[in-house]
Amino acid sequence: MNEEDLSEGSLSEERRQYDRSRLIVEVHFDGGDATGIASSKDISLGGLYMSTQTEIPVGETLTLRMSLGGQYVVIQAEAIYSNAGHGVGVKFHELPEDVREIMERELPAP
Numbered sequence: 001m002n003e004e005d006l007s008e009g010s011l012s013e014e015r016r017q018y019d020r021s022r023l024i025v026e027v028h029f030d031g032g033d034a035t036g037i038a039s040s041k042d043i044s045l046g047g048l049y050m051s052t053q054t055e056i057p058v059g060e061t062l063t064l065r066m067s068l069g070g071q072y073v074v075i076q077a078e079a080i081y082s083n084a085g086h087g088v089g090v091k092f093h094e095l096p097e098d099v100r101e102i103m104e105r106e107l108p109a110p
Contacts, residue, residue: 018044021107029054031062038087040066045103047077047091056088064090069106073099 020042027038027050038052048064056062060079065072081089095103 018046020044021109023108025066025068028065029056029062031056032060034060034062041087043103043107045092045095045100045107047080047089049081049087049089051087053085054088055084056082058082062090068102071102073102075099 021044023040023043025040025043027040027048029036029038029050029052034054034056036052036054038050038054041049041051043049056079058079058081062077062079064075064077066075067073075095076093077090078093079088080091
């Protein structure tokens with residue numbers, strides 16, 4: 001099983017409300033004992049998968065900061081899937097309206 005299979009494993013299509021877009025941006029994360037910079041792999045209005053070697057436990061609340069369309073957005077999220085040493089799937093908490101508008105405008109079509 002490769003990393004792609006693992007990143008999608010517990011984030012089954014039936015549970016997704018939003019289409020994912022392939023978008024690689026730097027994601028600064030902070031929460032609990034986990035602080036660092038990761039790279040997004042795919043993103044939607046509901047969450048993202050980020051590649052990081054940092055171990056982030058499922059259930060950890062994170063503050064994410066990333067640049068979309070030349071603007072920094074700050075999003076609260078929860079780790080819902082963790083593949084230690086490879087990456088983490090996070091679900092966004094309720095998006096502020098201004099962040100939602102930026103994401104709708106800037107995310108590439110899936």
